[in-house]
Amino acid sequence: MHLMYFTEQPMSAYDAQEGLKYGATALTFSNKHFDPVEGSRLYNQYLEEYIYAEECGADGIMLNEHHNAPFCMQAKANVFASILAAVTKRVKIVLLGNPLPLADNPIRLAEELAMIDMISKGRLVSGFVRGGGQEQLATGVNPAFNRERFQEAHDLIVKTWTQPGPFRWEGTHYQHRVVNPWAVPLQKPYPRVWIPGVLSKETVIWAAQHRYPYIALNTSIEATKVIWDLYDKVAEEAGYTAGPENRGYLIRVHVQDTEEKAVKNAKQFMWMQGEFTGLAHPVWANPAGYFSPSGRRGFVEFAVGRAKNPRGNPTFEEQRQNMMIVCGTPDQCIERLKTLMEATRPGIFGFWANDGNVSAEDSRNCIRLLCQEVMPAIREHGKKLGLKSPFEAEAPVSIDYSTDLRRAAAE
Amino acid sequence: MGGNIAWKEHAATVAGCGLHYMRAGSGRSLLVLHHDIGTVERLPFYDALAARFDVIVPHHPGWGRSERPAWLRHPRDIAAIYQWLLADLGVSDVCPVGLGFGGWIAAEMASLAPQRFRRLALLNPMGIKPPEGEIADQAILSYIAYPMLGFHDEAAFKRVYGDVSTDQLEAWDIAREMSFRTAWKPYMYSQTLPHLLGGVRAPALIVWGAENRIVPVSAGEAYRSALRDATLTVLPGAGHFIEMERPDESAKLVSDFAGAN
Structure with missing residues (x-):
């Protein structure tokens, strides 16, 4: 298994009352509530924690990015990835991921990622995402072309990584006269690409068609099984059989020496009123054209307050109950996580361990217990269950580099 | 006025695209171009115009x-598509009546073919960057909040709209998606249009709601300056969707203007 440490890098040092008063903690919630002195302290704290996670035995550090919101301080995943490339020695640097549609110049992304791959001596996992709806609004990118831009930017980056330049790119959303960046990735044919997601069927299908591992972001066990059923079906159609190496799962888990302390800190997972991406208007999270047209009718009713959130709004206790949040002592967490592994069989397991306003001391303690006590037990259990990571399974980077496709299906 | 107007539904194919339009009345032709929503x-505005004109509402x-x-x-x-449609319909004596976003399309049509129209009516047209203030961004407003802002x-x-049906909400989401596909950046204006309007020979009527949010x-004043023969009429106590809010006055202004020789 591949076991990763993750935090959203919460900008917890702002007055939560201000967000409640304003009614939103995203997009238009004023950045006057951001304190750069606290920001500096927290960025450095998070950096120390990543280094500590490596020392304690994590296989990977998972990074992401968001914009205009306190729930995540990372505005550019490649910045922390660059730092970690230099200051860590062993961990995989797993970007989940760069929001491709936000890039007006995907070649630049291809170059940055190639640099990170070389500086880290081949430790980059280059995940790609569509970016949340709010990210499109925060960065002025047309949400109606989000999926088209995602796919075209991906194709352009992969071509940039795998075919010698110069070449010309005359696409629908991207046109480039001379594609010929000097920096290319160390890993061949190119760094692994993993695709995280939570809702869109279209993304699951796209990931399976490319044979890229899909990382389910804290979905319920039932929803995760539905995702794997779809992935497996598309994989069969594409000519291969999907396994644990195609499956990743991110779980919120907080470990402490006592259950009481773990529960207290785990409640911080709800610090954004239970919304991962903060309090926001539904039309910010799903601007017109961003969402799957099949969900349009349900969504517009939700957006004007006539229907409940299709994702629901479970309480902390409910989420603990259905294992969307795991917390407790190492033994308690191991037991719960084993159940999750048996139910969803991932080869990649991400642990979203600290959120909101957890003290630096408790964060560190959580990382130590997670990496030194929980991860070894999970790794052992994974072996018993035959849950291999893409590295252990030596899985091909993508369908184009597969040598085991069943010909009839592939044609 | 106009309660018994017989509207007919029509279909046309232009540039490979199936277009739906309604048509009623007779006389000089008005091409009425609807809003972003x-x-x-x-x-009632359409009916009032159809009592006196051949009204085409695509x-x-x-x-x-x-x-x-x-x-x-x-x-x-879209402007080029409508020029194509007018050519296919064989109508010659045409006055475009552009409403908001439709006003932008009408202005583009006129700039593309400066001698094509006899008259040009623009009610709260989008399309020019307001010298003062900004065009409201529907992307951060909800489905009902945005149209309501225009009243x-x-x-x-x-x-x-009554209590707003779910069908209407869906239609607004689709309309919003199309607004993004065609006018995302710069949002709801063209940087080149003001420089191209000066060639338009048709006299233009510009109507603005004094309470247009x-x-x-200021965008109305910019239109008046850019066109060579334009008047700007500002109606007090009216908003952006002026033809829905004040149908009789809006229709009278357009009728008097489009009917004049």
């Missing part, structure tokens, strides 16, 4: 019952 099937490509061309990128594309009188909103009246 699309249009309901019937409006659904913009991608909006309402017209098909979406995947390649469509700009209101200027000075909330009762008028209720009169047209979607496009500031």
Whole structure:
């Protein structure tokens, strides 16, 4: 298994009352509530924690990015990835991921990622995402072309990584006269690409068609099984059989020496009123054209307050109950996580361990217990269950580099 | 006025795109171009115009019952589609009546063919960057909040949309998606249009709601300056969706203007 440490890098040092008063903690919630002195302290704290996670035995550090919101301080995943490339020695640097549609110049992304791959001596996992709806609004990118831009930017980056330049790119959303960046990735044919997601069927299908591992972001066990059923079906159609190496799962888990302390800190997972991406208007999270047209009718009713959130709004206790949040002592967490592994069989397991306003001391303690006590037990259990990571399974980077496709299906 | 107007539904194919339009009345032709939020099937404003003119009300490509061309990128594309439609219909004596976003399309049509129209009516047209103030961004407003912002009188909103059906909400989401596909950046204006309007020979009527919270009246003044023969009439106590809010006055202004020799 591949076991990763993750935090959203919460900008917890702002007055939560201000967000409640304003009614939103995203997009238009004023950045006057951001304190750069606290920001500096927290960025450095998070950096120390990543280094500590490596020392304690994590296989990977998972990074992401968001914009205009306190729930995540990372505005550019490649910045922390660059730092970690230099200051860590062993961990995989797993970007989940760069929001491709936000890039007006995907070649630049291809170059940055190639640099990170070389500086880290081949430790980059280059995940790609569509970016949340709010990210499109925060960065002025047309949400109606989000999926088209995602796919075209991906194709352009992969071509940039795998075919010698110069070449010309005359696409629908991207046109480039001379594609010929000097920096290319160390890993061949190119760094692994993993695709995280939570809702869109279209993304699951796209990931399976490319044979890229899909990382389910804290979905319920039932929803995760539905995702794997779809992935497996598309994989069969594409000519291969999907396994644990195609499956990743991110779980919120907080470990402490006592259950009481773990529960207290785990409640911080709800610090954004239970919304991962903060309090926001539904039309910010799903601007017109961003969402799957099949969900349009349900969504517009939700957006004007006539229907409940299709994702629901479970309480902390409910989420603990259905294992969307795991917390407790190492033994308690191991037991719960084993159940999750048996139910969803991932080869990649991400642990979203600290959120909101957890003290630096408790964060560190959580990382130590997670990496030194929980991860070894999970790794052992994974072996018993035959849950291999893409590295252990030596899985091909993508369908184009597969040598085991069943010909009839592939044609 | 106009309660018994017989509207007929029509279909046309232009640039590979199936277009839906309604048509009623006789006389000189008015091409009525709807807002960014699309249009309901019937409006007192349309009926009032059809009592005196041949009125053609298309659904913009991608909006309402017209098909979406995947390649469509700009209101200027829609303008070219409508020039094509007019050519196919064989109508010559035409006055475009552009409403908000439709006003932008009408202005693009006129700039593309400066001698094509006898007259040009623009009611709260988008399309020019307001020298003062900004065009309201529907992307951060909800489905009901945005149309409501365009009414000075909330009762008028209720009169047209009632409690707002789910079908209407869906239509607004589709309309919003099309607005993004055609006018995302710069949002709801063209940087080149003001420089191209000076060639238009047709006299232009520009009408503005004094309480327009979607496009500031400074954009109306910019239109008047850019066109060579234009008047700007500002109606007090009216908003952006002026033809729905004040149908009789709006129709009279347009009728008197379009009917004049």
